[in-house]
Amino acid sequence: MTQFIYAIESLSVWVGRAFGWCILVLTFSVSYEVFVRYALNSPTVWAFDMMVQMYGALFLMAGPYALAQDTHVRGDVLYRLFSVKWQARVDFVLYLIFFFPGILALFWFGWEIAADS
Numbered sequence: 001m002t003q004f005i006y007a008i009e010s011l012s013v014w015v016g017r018a019f020g021w022c023i024l025v026l027t028f029s030v031s032y033e034v035f036v037r038y039a040l041n042s043p044t045v046w047a048f049d050m051m052v053q054m055y056g057a058l059f060l061m062a063g064p065y066a067l068a069q070d071t072h073v074r075g076d077v078l079y080r081l082f083s084v085k086w087q088a089r090v091d092f093v094l095y096l097i098f099f100f101p102g103i104l105a106l107f108w109f110g111w112e113i114a115a116d117s
Contacts, residue, residue: 009068016065
C-alpha cells in the first residue's frame with residue numbers, strides 16, 4: 001500500500017510540475033490579448049476561451065501537487081500545536097467536509113454542462 005501511495009504522490013508531483021509551465025503560456029496569452037486589444041484595437045476571439053481553459057486545467061492539476069507537497073494554505077494557529085496523530089485526524093475530517101463535497105459538485109455540474117453540450 002505504501003508503494004501505491006508513493007506512486008500516486010510521485011505522479012501528482014510530476015504532473016504538477018509539468019502543468020506549472022502553463023503559467024508561462026497563460027501569462028503570455030493574457031499579455032498578448034491585452035496588447036492587441038488596447039494597443040492595436042484588434043481583440044482576438046480565441047484568447048479569452050483559451051485563458052479560461054488553461055486556468056481551469058492549471059487549477060485542477062495544481063491541487064494534487066499542492067496536496068502531495070503539503071503546501072495548501074492552512075490557518076495553522078492551532079493546527080501546528082497538535083500532535084501528528086491529531087493533525088492527521090483534522091486533515092481527514094476536513095477532507096470529508098470540504099474536499100469530497102467539492103469534487104462531487106464538480107462532477108455534478110460538470111455532468112450537466114457536458115450533457116447540455
